[in-house]
Amino acid sequence: GAVVSQHPSWVICKSGTSVKIECRSLDFQATTMFWYRQFPKQSLMLMATSNEGSKATYEQGVEKDKFLINHASLTLSTLTVTSAHPEDSSFYICSARDQTAGRLETQYFGPGTRLLVL
Amino acid sequence: LAKTTQPISMDSYEGQEVNITCSHNNIATNDYITWYQQFPSQGPRFIIQGYKTKVTNEVASLFIPADRKSSTLSLPRVSLSDTAVYYCLVGITGTASKLTFGTGTRLQVTL
Numbered sequence: 001g002a003v004v005s006q007h008p009s010w011v012i013c014k015s016g017t018s019v020k021i022e023c024r025s026l027d028f029q030a031t032t033m034f035w036y037r038q039f040p041k042q043s044l045m046l047m048a049t050s051n052e053g054s055k056a057t058y059e060q061g062v063e064k065d066k067f068l069i070n071h072a073s074l075t076l077s078t079l080t081v082t083s084a085h086p087e088d089s090s091f092y093i094c095s096a097r098d099q100t101a102g103r104l105e106t107q108y109f110g111p112g113t114r115l116l117v118l
Numbered sequence: 119l120a121k122t123t124q125p126i127s128m129d130s131y132e133g134q135e136v137n138i139t140c141s142h143n144n145i146a147t148n149d150y151i152t153w154y155q156q157f158p159s160q161g162p163r164f165i166i167q168g169y170k171t172k173v174t175n176e177v178a179s180l181f182i183p184a185d186r187k188s189s190t191l192s193l194p195r196v197s198l199s200d201t202a203v204y205y206c207l208v209g210i211t212g213t214a215s216k217l218t219f220g221t222g223t224r225l226q227v228t229l
Contacts, residue, residue, distance in 0.1 A: 004161075034216060043205070044162070044219040093161045095217075106152055107217060109161035 002028050002098040006110035013084055014118055020080045021113045023094030029074035030096035034107065035067075038091040050077040084117040091115075122206045127224040136193045138223050140206030143187045151182060151189045152217070154205045162205060166191065193225075201227045 003026040013019050023033055031052045036044040048069055049057040056069035066088075068080040077096075081088055095109040123141040130136045142151070150169050154162035166173055166180045168189070173180040179192040193200060203222040 006161075036219075043221055046216055046218060049216055091159065095161075106150075106164060106167050108164060109154070112159065112161045114159065 002108040004096050004108045004110040006094055006113050008113060009111060010114040012116045012118065015085050016083055018080055018082045019084055019115060020078055021092055023077045023110050025075045025096040028098045028100045031074060033071060033077040033094055033096045035069065035079050036093045038093060044093060086117045089115055089117045122208055122220040124206055124220060124223045126221060129226050130196055132197055132227055132229055133195050136196050136225060138191045138204055139188055141188050142208045145186050145208050149208045152207045153180065153191045156203045196227045198227050201225060
């Protein structure tokens with residue numbers, strides 16, 4: 001099946017710093033990627049939809065100036081958590097929609113990035 | 119977006135067949151049904167997807183009745199490694215439709 005990678009897999013940073021998380025579709029092109037956040041024992045919460053070559057669409061309640069999304073190519077989307085604070089500590093997961101002709105069209109998820117803000 | 123309802127948790131013994139049912143009463147004509155499996159500290163893994171009737175792959179079967187208001191994921195002969203959270207999602211393929219996760223079903227498999 002289609003593979004999505006994330007980097008880094010985990011990161012620890014000081015409060016007030018910015019952290020960038022990369023999401024890559026390895027064997028397919030994705031015009032649309034999605035970013036989720038998951039707190040312990042909870043379900044995934046969609047944060048934003050990342051569109052290649054255009055602005056991301058954010059879900060209600062998600063600060064677009066705090067969670068910067070860039071989708072500069074068909075295989076890469078980045079999420080930057082700006083001025084991170086301890087409450088931003090979470091598990092961040094991206095997904096990419098595989099629309100390759102001949103393949104089952106669905107979303108595939110990355111392995112996630114654990115962020116800890118001290 | 120169609121909302122889904124699943125049992126919060128299920129228990130099973132190793133070697134048994136497990137059926138997890140998901141209710142999606144407001145499913146739209148163009149919606150597909152997709153199931154994912156998630157282990158702790160990992161991203162969800164695609165299991166199976168279908169539109170109607172029955173779909174089977176090497177790991178599971180998906181049963182969808184004619185009215186499509188529910189679906190059942192069937193895991194044959196589960197093992198301890200199948201202990202995970204299973205999510206049922208409903209959404210439109212062919213577009214950039216976003217998927218909304220419900221609470222999922224926490225499956226615990228024991229000896």
